[in-house]
Each structure stands twice: as C-alpha cells, then as structure tokens.
Amino acid sequence: MKTITKIAAACLAALALAGCEDDARIASRNLSKxxxxxxxxxxxxxxxxxxxxxxxxxxxxxxxxxSGSGKTFFVTCKTGPGVYKKxxxxxxxxxxxxxxxxxxxxxxxxxxxVTFKPQTIxxxxxxxxxxxxxxxxxxxxxxx
Numbered sequence: 001m002k003t004i005t006k007i008a009a010a011c012l013a014a015l016a017l018a019g020c021e022d023d024a025r026i027a028s029r030n031l032s033k034x035x036x037x038x039x040x041x042x043x044x045x046x047x048x049x050x051x052x053x054x055x056x057x058x059x060x061x062x063x064x065x066x067s068g069s070g071k072t073f074f075v076t077c078k079t080g081p082g083v084y085k086k087x088x089x090x091x092x093x094x095x096x097x098x099x100x101x102x103x104x105x106x107x108x109x110x111x112x113x114v115t116f117k118p119q120t121i122x123x124x125x126x127x128x129x130x131x132x133x134x135x136x137x138x139x140x141x142x143x144x
Contacts, residue, residue: 023109030107036063038078041102050094058087064099073097 034040038061046056058075065074073089091097 026111027107027109030111031101031105034105034107035101038063040105042099043102044075044097044099046089046095046097048094049096055095056089059102 031040035042041060042062042064043057043059044062044064045054045058047054058077060077060079062075062077065076068074071091073091075087075089077085077087079085089097
C-alpha cells in the first residue's frame with residue numbers, strides 16, 4: 001500500500017513539475033499565437049550585413065514562418081478581410097532580418113491560448129472539372 005502511495009505521489013509531483021513553465025515562455029507562446037492569427041502588427045526588415053543597407057521592409061499584420069530550409073523564410077500578411085499576401089524570401093551569409101512588434105499586445109502569462117477553427121476540420125473544397133463529371137461521380141449506378 002505504501003508503494004502505491006509513493007508512486008501516486010511521484011506521478012503527481014512529475015505532473016506538477018511538467019506543468020510549471022516560466023511566465024515569460026507562456027506569454028511568448030501566446031504572443032506568437034496572436035501573431036499567427038494576424039492580431040499583431042509587425043515590421044520585418046531585411047538588411048545586408050556587409051553594406052548595412054536595408055533591402056526590404058514589410059509592415060502589417062504578419063506571421064513569420066522559418067520552418068523551411070535554413071535559407072528559406074516565409075512572411076504571410078493579412079491585408080484586408082479574407083485577403084492575404086505571402087512573401088518568399090531567401091537568406092544568405094550577408095543578408096539577415098529582424099522583426100519588431102510595433103504595438104503592445106495583451107497576453108496572459110497564466111493561461112495557454114488555444115485557437116479552434118472549425119474550417120480546418122471541415123475545409124472548403126475546390127472542385128475542378130465539369131458538372132457532369134461531378135454528378136457522375138456522386139450518382140450511384142447499377143455497379144455500386
């Protein structure tokens with residue numbers, strides 16, 4: 001019985017420690033989530049490290065994606081209701097970037113932020129083809 005109590009206490013302690021995260025990390029993750037939902041105005045500047053000159057500046061409700069190859073960089077900006085622009089950029093040894101958050105944004109350090117979007121579960125479907133082909137594909141025939 002004492003062994004089970006010790007195991008239960010160890011499991012609870014492990015869960016408590018795993019759930020403990022710095023306030024700054026939680027707030028940072030929530031700010032990133034807000035930016036990925038186009039709620040944060042950013043200025044992203046690309047500059048040449050050799051000449052010191054700015055090459056490109058993007059400002060607006062922008063999400064940054066660095067998940068591509070080490071040299072590829074994506075910036076997606078919301079320019080209006082349902083209107084977006086995506087920029088593909090390449091980095092090199094002498095070209096780098098920095099991103100500046102232009103305005104303060106409220107973010108909780110105590111709660112995680114979860115965004116639920118039903119349209120990602122039930123996406124819009126684009127059909128390419130003729131109406132007849134669509135009807136033939138959805139109409140049962142004698143072979144079904």
